[in-house]
Amino acid sequence: LVKGATGEAMGTVVEGGSALVAALIIAYVSSWRLALVLCLVWPLLIIGQIFEFKNVSQQTGMSNSELEQSGEVLSDAVTAIRSVAAFNLQSSIISLFDKTLDGPMRIGEKRGLIQGFGSGFKQFVSMGSYGVAFYAGARFIEQGNLDFAMLIRVFLAV
Numbered sequence: 001l002v003k004g005a006t007g008e009a010m011g012t013v014v015e016g017g018s019a020l021v022a023a024l025i026i027a028y029v030s031s032w033r034l035a036l037v038l039c040l041v042w043p044l045l046i047i048g049q050i051f052e053f054k055n056v057s058q059q060t061g062m063s064n065s066e067l068e069q070s071g072e073v074l075s076d077a078v079t080a081i082r083s084v085a086a087f088n089l090q091s092s093i094i095s096l097f098d099k100t101l102d103g104p105m106r107i108g109e110k111r112g113l114i115q116g117f118g119s120g121f122k123q124f125v126s127m128g129s130y131g132v133a134f135y136a137g138a139r140f141i142e143q144g145n146l147d148f149a150m151l152i153r154v155f156l157a158v
Helices: 002-007 008-029 032-039 044-060 068-079 083-087 092-144 148-157
Strands: none
Touching: 008 032, 008 148, 032 092, 032 148, 044 092, 068 083, 068 092, 083 092, 092 148
C-alpha cells in the first residue's frame, strides 16, 4: 500500500499537478483575461477526452469475446480440411463463418461511428479553442491590453 502510494504513479501525479500550476501562474501573470478565456474551454476538452478514453477502453475488450465463435468455426474447418473438401462443404463453411462475423461487424461499425464522433468533437473543441484564443487575443491587442509576445506566452502556457 505504501509502495503504491509513493511509487511511479504518485510521482506522475505530482509532476502533472505542478506543471499545471506553473503553467496557470505563467498564463495568469502574463494576461489574466486571455488565460481566463482559455480556461473556459477546458471543461469541453475534458469531456471530449473522457468520451474518447471510454470508447477506446470498451473497444479493446471486443476482440476476444465477440470474435471467439468465428475463430472456432475457422479452426474446425482448417482442422477438418480433408472432410470439408471431400464433401464439398467450402461454401457452407464460408457462409457459416460470415454469419458468425455479422454480430461483431455491426458492433464494430457502431463503435467506429461513436469513436469518430468523439474524436471529431475533441478535435473541433481543440481547434475551436485555438480560434477563440487568437480571436480574443486580437481583440485584447486592439484594445491595448495585450501585446503579441504575451499572447504567445499565454497560449503556449495554457
